[in-house]
Amino acid sequence: MKLNELLSSVEIIPTLKTQNIQVNGIAFNSKNIKEGYLFVAISGTHSDGHTYIEDAITNGAIAVVGEQELFLNEVPYFQVKDARKALAYLAKTFYKNPTNNKTLIGITGTNGKTTTSYMMKHILESQGISCAVFGSISIIINNEEYSSTHTTLDPLTFHELAAKSTDQVIIMEVSSHGLVQQRVEGLEFDYCIFTNIEHEHLDYHKDMESYYLAKQSLFTYLKSNGKAILLSSNDWSERLNTYVNSLGREVIKINGSSPTYTIDIDKIIEQQTGKVFSLTTQMQGEHNINNAAAAFATSVDFGLDAKRVELTLNNFKGIPGRYQLFPLANSATAVVDYAHTANAFHYILDTVKSQNARMIYHVFGFRGNRDVQKRARMIEMSLKYADRCILTFDDLNGVPAEQMINELENLGAHEKCLIYPDRTEAIKYAWEIAGPGDWIVITGKGNEAYKQSYSLSTKSDIDTLNYLLSTKHSAKPEIESLL
Template identity: 30%
Template sequence: MQASKLINSLKFKQVVPGSYEDFRVSLLTQDTREIIDNSVFIAIKGAVVDGHTLVKTALKKGAKMIIAQEQVETGSIPVVYVQDTKRAMAVLSSYFYAGSSQALRVVGVTGTNGKTTVTHIVEAIFRAHGEKTGLIGTMYRKIGDEILKTKNTTPDIITLQRTLNKMVERGVSTVSMEVSSIALIQGRVWGIDFDVAVFTNLTRDHLDYHKTMANYAHAKSLLFSQLGNSYAHNSDGKIAVLNIDDPIGRQLEHDTAAQILTYGIKQAAMIRATNIEIHSQGTDFDLQLFEQKWHLRVKMVGLFNVYNILAAFAAAYASGLEPSAIIQTLEAFPGVKGRLQLISSPTKVAAIVDYSHTPDGLLNALETINDFVKGKVFCVVGCGGDRDHGKRPKMAQIACNYSDYPIFTSDNPRSEEPQAIINDMLQGVPQGRTVATFVNRKEAIQAAINQACPGDIVLIAGKGHEDYQIIGAHKYHFDDVEEAQAALKIKEQES
């Protein structure tokens, strides 16, 4: 694409100098590490780094045009000045990558808990339907069977548009995407044409960023208020899938112009689960769609997974799939790595690894385990450093109230002292209650499994699918599943 054509997508701009030698753009980027000859570099004012200070580096590496919102020195290289480079980046990336989301069915999922599970179930449903699928989320980006690493739950807008463009080129028809609250506030999904938007729930998380629950709820609402405002007769229209058992879900009905499909368990939703029975092998329940009803036996355990299944069913149904075909996939779906992932052992001690890093997530996991455990419950849990301090005592209290043996340890301490984080957690321990503490997460997991007896379950909470631990400024390999398997193996050998 020619540079002149690219920047013409920006309605309001000043180009300095007014005339320049046009060129074919090789790359659009905000990252100087990516730059090649004939790149266009966008200077973004970030929380840590101001891209305007990197313009000289970008020019040395081959950038041939700069997009900026502050004065920069570039010699003879043209600068396009705009009011807001983040907004310009959204417009430019959509234009450069041909608005790829418009050629795809895009299902966006937002909420505190359940995003990863719902997006994976949605992907499985459409794959079983014979479509080539894409997935973007916390664990990775996925194009068909190819898995690409990701830094954030929702990537920056250029990475996102670039990924969607690759999906179109490779024949993907449906993509399921996790949409984080921070991404919504930062405009990382501006220009993405969502067809279905799903809301799971809202509980305490990310208050280090949003400061208040009202701000957090507003961030989530942006996905629905930006879901289009047209009932065009030549399209299927936009659909908002809302959990109306959550007060915010009911509020979102007023924040969107899209057609609404509700789901729930407690309220009289359009899609509802009844007669729920949770057991160690999965969950049985009746799924009701208006006046139709089916009995399901799924392999995932827990009430919150029933909500996740309802959300995924609703998204697929809203997209035009037949209920019977959707249900067939739901009953075969094995679950997601690090989401109530069961690790069994001949010792009859079981470990469960779960990404329950919020108070509500931890409560859901422990309540689910308590529904079917035969023995005692051990809970190994920590809290992340440089994140919301307020949830630390809350998670500690939940661990004490819903497990027999709470063990506090490190999660990703980042720049904080691990023991200081544990001390914050100890403030939530009820008077007279005893807990064990291990700064070393590996030792905590080993101690829990060593103490457990046949019939007991050890919940290892917080990190789930993650295969690393961030200590200080360094990232080290660490996988809760691997550590649990190793500890169970040792226990088996000793017995």
């Protein structure tokens, strides 16, 4: 693509006559620059791309876009007001707007994005509609699965992959971080789904108002005929409903005031007709009923027969790391889930309690350098349901182990709490003391790989359970803290 054609998608200040230079690619990391590439200098949280301009030129950049007022001797330089926004439109133009001929579905919310996206994929593909998924577990395009580095990809990577996709539908998890960092800038959504919002990520957003506004911004990217699917559970949801209406976009509302659908235990009721459909899947719990309701409402509006959607949901077997069950040899049960907020704890532990669990052992930890305000509430919720809380490490993210141990000791100063810093030993301990009818609930990481090394040479919570299953570990030690 020629440089003048590419730059026509962004506003240059001051307006310069662009040159008819061939652009072979775009990069915002100087290490990824190849001969003939355009370099976009972004001022990030930890580093400033403008300091790497000379490296980019050395590596073959033929032009540079940035926010600072600069003059370069070697290559043309073009100043823009917002380099992140410019990158999104440059990527969209370079890859020829690859989502233009596809149905684009965006899902946002504190919890439920991944499960809802996989439910949607399951429903649509059962009707012969091919789907790509971009999310926290993986990226799936053209039935090929790739590892995922972020819940919401940067726009350059997203458009590159979307251009390779021959799928009819693209389903995206859209995080609040991704929205603030303008990773979906320039996209036009056919459907935007809102699952819920609760106290989370306030290390980044500072307060709930900022967090909510980040989520709300997704709905500004709806097409003029696009629709919002809103699960209404609190005042934030009702506020979002009012906002989307003010944009002139149609809202399909589940629960709350004046709903399109209501949920009754494990069923969804269409208010206009009174028709009732089951939301039963192999993923138990009220939270997964809510996820199924969002997938159901979107699929029916998409044009699928409601009865067939109902039957398809009944066959949904779940996804790795989201309420994933492991029956144990001693008639106990282990479950791995990504739950990492107090409300998510409520849903999964309440679900386990409803299974007539004799004893519940809850294994979880806190992520370093993340929202510390939610931690006490997480322990409070765990203590409400669990017979024993086994506190352990999650991702430390650079926080010294001693500091995290102190945090666990301070917050876990309760007779029902034990502290096992080694996550694999924490899981092993719960495994050893569990008996028939007991449940081990392991939350926080789901299918994610460990970032720390532990005593067992396993890579994840799922891998640890599989290891214990394969070795038939069953000894029962006395209850004690390893500290």
